Amino acid sequence: MNAACLSAGRDPAGVRLLAVSKTFGAAAVTEAVLAGQTAFGENYIAEGVDKIEALRLWESGRAGPPDANGGKLEWHCIGPVQSNKTRLVAAHFDWVQSVDRLKTAQRLSEQRPDGLAPLQVCLQVNVDGGANKSGLAPGEVLALAREVANLPRLVLRGLMAIPEPAADFEAACELHKRAKAVFDEVNAAGVVPLPMDTLSLGMTADLEAAIRAGSTMVRVGSAIFGSRG
Numbered sequence: 001m002n003a004a005c006l007s008a009g010r011d012p013a014g015v016r017l018l019a020v021s022k023t024f025g026a027a028a029v030t031e032a033v034l035a036g037q038t039a040f041g042e043n044y045i046a047e048g049v050d051k052i053e054a055l056r057l058w059e060s061g062r063a064g065p066p067d068a069n070g071g072k073l074e075w076h077c078i079g080p081v082q083s084n085k086t087r088l089v090a091a092h093f094d095w096v097q098s099v100d101r102l103k104t105a106q107r108l109s110e111q112r113p114d115g116l117a118p119l120q121v122c123l124q125v126n127v128d129g130g131a132n133k134s135g136l137a138p139g140e141v142l143a144l145a146r147e148v149a150n151l152p153r154l155v156l157r158g159l160m161a162i163p164e165p166a167a168d169f170e171a172a173c174e175l176h177k178r179a180k181a182v183f184d185e186v187n188a189a190g191v192v193p194l195p196m197d198t199l200s201l202g203m204t205a206d207l208e209a210a211i212r213a214g215s216t217m218v219r220v221g222s223a224i225f226g227s228r229g
Contacts, residue, residue: 004208015211018076020221023228026054041219043079049092078219080134087111097122097160097200100136105148112153121148122160122200127178130164138182142189149191158198159183172206176213
């Protein structure tokens with residue numbers, strides 16, 4: 001990540017690492033926490049909730065903070081959110097990066113417990129029209145952003161995209177630049193009081209291209225936890 005930032009002329013501090021821990025158990029997450037990682041992404045909601053609860057118990061049993069920086073663990077839902085799972089997401093996660101329907105956002109807002117901080121939200125955009133990908137068409141993002149920005153107990157932080165694998169580095173850059181253009185369009189429209197600050201682009205295989213295009217958060221799984229069976 002640092003090398004990709006320096007190659008792109010960017011400050012490495014401007015790109016966050018989200019460790020994608022889907023299919024790996026609480027023990028693997030604990031090992032990553034002990035190495036200093038605090039932000040984790042989960043695709044499968046029930047599996048993610050089990051790990052959140054397990055790590056909460058683990059944290060409560062420790063004499064000190066869970067990592068060298070004393071930071072609270074941060075959990076991101078990065079997979080599709082069905083209507084029957086919104087309550088679980090609202091009650092357990094800190095972020096939802098995969099919002100692509102107003103109904104989902106409304107349910108998350110209504111079901112977020114009063115005692116918790118607002119849920120941080122990214123809208124998912126389908127930049128390449130991939131038939132197997134969730135997300136809004138680029139032309140639909142601004143309208144939903146206006147709606148979500150007005151919902152209580154949610155904070156619109158940015159956009160997320162998962163384009164199909166590209167043929168090469170330059171092609172991958174072009175795909176990610178499409179998401180950056182939509183991000184810039186929404187920010188220019190001023191739909192939130194403070195500019196959105198999160199553009200979640202790039203995974204293990206394409207993080208260099210994503211960082212070159214302007215990503216502020218890369219979602220890395222296999223390069224941290226190993227290959228999934």
